[in-house]
Amino acid sequence: MSKEMKKAVGAVRGCFKRAGLQRGDRLLLACSGGRDSLALAKASQICARAMGLFLSAAVVDHGIQEGSFKVAKEAEENLKKLGIQDSHVLKTSLDRKQVKINGVEAAAREARYKALIEEAKREGARAILLAHTRTDQAESILLDACKTPSSSSWKGMEEETKREGLLFLRPFLSLSRSETTQICRENKILWWDDPTNGEGGEKADLPRRSRIRSQVLNKLEEISGGGAEAHLAAFASMHREDEQFLNALAQDALKGAAFSLPFSFPSLRLSSLPLPIRRRCCRIILKNFIDKRGAIEKQVETFMRILERGRGEENLSSGLLLRVKGESVIIDLCNN
Known part of the structure; x- marks a missing residue:
């Protein structure tokens, strides 16, 4: 052999x-x-x-x-x-x-x-x-x-x-x-x-x-x-371990979130997270409401910008509206 x-x-x-x-x-x-x-x-x-x-x-x-x-x-x-x-x-x-x-x-x-x-x-x-x-x-x-x-x-x-x-x-x-x-x-x-x-x-x-x-x-x-x-291939294996760890931290940060429309979550709780965890939290949230992977990645940055500003609203794909109102970040269906 x-x-x-x-x-x-x-x-x-x-x-x-x-x-x-x-x-x-x-x-x-x-x-x-x-x-x-x-x-x-x-x-x-x-x-x-x-x-x-x-x-x-x-x-x-x-x-x-x-x-x-x-x-x-x-x-x-x-x-x-x-x-x-x-x-x-x-x-x-x-x-x-x-x-x-x-x-x-x-x-x-x-x-x-x-x-x-x-x-x-x-x-x-x-x-x-x-x-x-x-x-x-x-x-x-x-x-x-x-x-x-x-x-x-x-x-x-x-x-x-x-x-x-x-x-x-x-x-x-x-x-x-x-x-x-x-x-x-x-x-x-x-x-x-x-x-x-x-x-x-x-x-x-x-x-x-x-x-x-x-x-x-x-x-x-x-x-x-x-x-x-x-x-x-070796890099992918090592990176996968890092991803699993960071994603677990993001999941833990979102504990208690109800992923249904209208979605609401404390904006300060998200914006105070370290950047890599915050980005993954935004991605996890969007994945619950947007199907297409490419569309999600394009709109993670939109989510991050609104969190940083602490105010404002943006239209997402799939007829959704993302906004920060008071102390909450909200995702709901567009009215128009």
């Missing part, structure tokens, strides 16, 4: 243990047919067998690209060759409204997660395994930093998250794409490269994430002499 394979097995085993998985638990692995998810399939099969876990796999076919069903069926066959006999294709379609609002990539991701959650619940799985790597982590950090002026942009993806009562596990956040490539080659696994990932390409019509990978991250690696990807 190569050092890359040993690292992968160790990463998966550690992730399963930290998640508290028990003998007899069922897991659903999400597979695209690419090198990352097939390498994860190989390592997960080894660990599941050793730990007494039941492992199945699903390949989601959105039907967006020509020949996508053929690619999905080939991925299914690859999974079965790796010993995951309970492998199958899930066909899904994109929500047109989501495509219009958030774009094809985001709509596809949402459709994929919905299909995986439904399948996991049908199978009685406790967790869904995702093959995001350290390379994906670095890309996500750079992408979020470009999109949103928020400290949360730097925290990256977490190894363990929860959605609709299901665990989402990312065991490969410490592995690079070059390592998953080596694992596939070592085990003679044939993978599929998604053309929209733009491996090594510089096409302007590629998704932004792919352009960051092929043009920005690769250039950073070249300029730094190697290590930029690893340093970004």
Whole structure:
């Protein structure tokens, strides 16, 4: 077993243990047919067998690209060759409204997660395994930093998250794409490269994430002499710890707040907080009333300015009015 394979097995085993998985638990692995998810399939099969876990796999076919069903069926066959006999294709379609609002990539991701959650619940799985790597982590950090002026942009993806009562596990956040490539080659696994990932390409019509990978991250690696990807991922891990601590302080500062309209909270209690805590309190409050992340970040500064002045009012998105009246900060529906 190569050092890359040993690292992968160790990463998966550690992730399963930290998640508290028990003998007899069922897991659903999400597979695209690419090198990352097939390498994860190989390592997960080894660990599941050793730990007494039941492992199945699903390949989601959105039907967006020509020949996508053929690619999905080939991925299914690859999974079965790796010993995951309970492998199958899930066909899904994109929500047109989501495509219009958030774009094809985001709509596809949402459709994929919905299909995986439904399948996991049908199978009685406790967790869904995702093959995001350290390379994906670095890309996500750079992408979020470009999109949103928020400290949360730097925290990256977490190894363990929860959605609709299901665990989402990312065991490969410490592995690079070059390592998953080596694992596939070592085990003679044939993978599929998604053309929209733009491996090594510089096409302007590629998704932004792919352009960051092929043009920005690769250039950073070249300029730094190697290590930029690893340093970004390590920074995200440390920053996430800081974020969790500061957010806990902000939540504590908002103890007793009733998040319903009209919302009211003592303005002096907010304005007297240290700046990093105050900013997070403003963000937490706005998140309860505004859905879109970008809109929230734009209006956190508005909230901060009004608190600093101690008076005034501003229109927020979603038809809301923010004002400081007397000793209270108030959020309510606009009258006009």
